[in-house]
Amino acid sequence: MTDFNGWLMPLQYTSITEEHQRVRQAAGLFDLGHMGRIRLRGPDRIDFAQRMTTVDVAGTEEGGVSYGFLCNDRGGIIDDVTIYRAGDYVFLVVNSANRLKVLDWLNSNRAANNVEIEDATETLGMIAIQGPQAEAILQKETDFPLGSIGYYRFGVTIVSTTKMLISRTGYTGEDGFEMYMGSLYCERVWEALLKRGGQHGLVPVGLGARDTLRLEAAMPLYGNELSETITPFDAGLRKFVNLKKPDFVGREALIERSQAQHEPRRLCCLVMEERSIPRKGYKVFAQDMRIGEVTSGTFSPTLGQGIAMAYLDIIYAQKGNRVAVEIRGKRYPARVVQRPFYSRRRE
Amino acid sequence: MELPSDLRYLKTHEWARRDGAEVTVGVTEYAVEALERDIVFVELPAVHSQVKQGEPFGVIEAVKAVYDLYSPVTGRVAEINEALANDPGVVGRSPFGEGWMIRVEMVDPSEFDQLLTADQYRTTIESEEAKH
Numbered sequence: 001m002t003d004f005n006g007w008l009m010p011l012q013y014t015s016i017t018e019e020h021q022r023v024r025q026a027a028g029l030f031d032l033g034h035m036g037r038i039r040l041r042g043p044d045r046i047d048f049a050q051r052m053t054t055v056d057v058a059g060t061e062e063g064g065v066s067y068g069f070l071c072n073d074r075g076g077i078i079d080d081v082t083i084y085r086a087g088d089y090v091f092l093v094v095n096s097a098n099r100l101k102v103l104d105w106l107n108s109n110r111a112a113n114n115v116e117i118e119d120a121t122e123t124l125g126m127i128a129i130q131g132p133q134a135e136a137i138l139q140k141e142t143d144f145p146l147g148s149i150g151y152y153r154f155g156v157t158i159v160s161t162t163k164m165l166i167s168r169t170g171y172t173g174e175d176g177f178e179m180y181m182g183s184l185y186c187e188r189v190w191e192a193l194l195k196r197g198g199q200h201g202l203v204p205v206g207l208g209a210r211d212t213l214r215l216e217a218a219m220p221l222y223g224n225e226l227s228e229t230i231t232p233f234d235a236g237l238r239k240f241v242n243l244k245k246p247d248f249v250g251r252e253a254l255i256e257r258s259q260a261q262h263e264p265r266r267l268c269c270l271v272m273e274e275r276s277i278p279r280k281g282y283k284v285f286a287q288d289m290r291i292g293e294v295t296s297g298t299f300s301p302t303l304g305q306g307i308a309m310a311y312l313d314i315i316y317a318q319k320g321n322r323v324a325v326e327i328r329g330k331r332y333p334a335r336v337v338q339r340p341f342y343s344r345r346r347e
Numbered sequence: 348m349e350l351p352s353d354l355r356y357l358k359t360h361e362w363a364r365r366d367g368a369e370v371t372v373g374v375t376e377y378a379v380e381a382l383e384r385d386i387v388f389v390e391l392p393a394v395h396s397q398v399k400q401g402e403p404f405g406v407i408e409a410v411k412a413v414y415d416l417y418s419p420v421t422g423r424v425a426e427i428n429e430a431l432a433n434d435p436g437v438v439g440r441s442p443f444g445e446g447w448m449i450r451v452e453m454v455d456p457s458e459f460d461q462l463l464t465a466d467q468y469r470t471t472i473e474s475e476e477a478k479h
Contacts (some may be wrong), residue, residue: 016385016410027407208385208411277388277408299387299410328390328406328413 002207004098007034009207016208023172023213024344028129029193030210032211036099036119036274037180038106040090044113049192050088051248052109054241056234060085065152065167070102071250075257076228077235078105080220082169084154091165091180093126095222109249125186128214129193129202130176132344137197138177141308148179151278160192171210172218174344212298213306218340222278224295225267233257234311236267236339266317267294269339270325272306274301276332278325282308285331286316294325299338300341307341308334340344348376350469351443355419355462357401360409362443363419365459370420374438375406377472380410384439389431391449396424398451398460405448407438418451420458426450433446 005099009031012019022028040049049057050092055068064085070078079098094102099121106117129138139146144157146166152222154167164181181189194202211221220226225235231254232241243255272278283290297308308325316323319338324331354362359380364371373407380388388408392451398404403415404424427449436444453459 011411212410275388
């Protein structure tokens, strides 16, 4: 167990590599209680969410989920979030490390909006089930036709005798669901799913594999690929910024940024050519010149190679380009590849 | 945990087995348990390079972290376990056997006698555990 922003979380239950492979081949169960869960209520909740995020919340149907950002007025990322448009509330799921920062930010930007900002992190729990068997396992625990919940959509229904909000979303690159329920009921849902899913290969999965899975799917992590000095455009996440909607915090800066002739650098995916493992902070070189730095790195269980994400000077950021990563004083060859490293087979 | 009594140990969890003038080096089951069998890479020195007692000769990498490997004796690397390049996991499966790492030609055989015995090493592990 490891302390994670004040939450005691398991890094792994058995082995990071085994848990990772299980999610890709069958299914894994994740306890995500540490993430921040915020509810916006009141007559101005939509206007407020519209003003504070890069997502067109007003244009999203009820039952829809969006991924986007809270930006500062320079377009820098305060947090990356998933936003759920429910009936009489908007639900935000934020990174564990940023929860208090986001609450402060929302509260200090409330202005004249008639909106209630509720920190529901302690009253709600969050569990995810991810993998090719996720839907089959979960379907045995509910009468609700899970096939009717499309990608980035959610429903509110009863699963394992517990009322919950369930969305087809995740952070692994596999099909799966994220579930939110009263925190008193989490343990019962967890036990029921493990019992039901055991014969399908379901295992509990810790934060270690959560990181290797998301990295293979080239999904960014706040604190690594994203920060307050990085805009969504730098990170290659332009499509999660809606510049057409009316004013929101950071809009002007982002418009300017989107019109810039040259991006100075780009977030790239690197694969190591020899058996070597890149890690956060390691320097990247091309022809003896320092061209960037690794933001996240690991040994990919699926590819059997070292993989990394790194911001590289734009000239070197082309797919197929050869670079070198400095590991403990020695430089190892790597190649820029198209993201993501791994994509699941879709039927 | 089984600790072969014919081996000597370092408190940094390496073991040494003496074969005449040569010493075979690996890491103990205790070290491997701490890495939770997620060993993905082992970096070894080149054959003929020099190693020194108490100084790092290589690195073992798990998914989450990198750890230095310390040499129990001073001398020349006579042989390295090439199998680890393609299958570092063997260190986890057989830390005292097929997971051996390097063989060193000792310059000073008395260094071997300075190493911890199995009982002494067991005591250091137990006091480390007591701290947690």
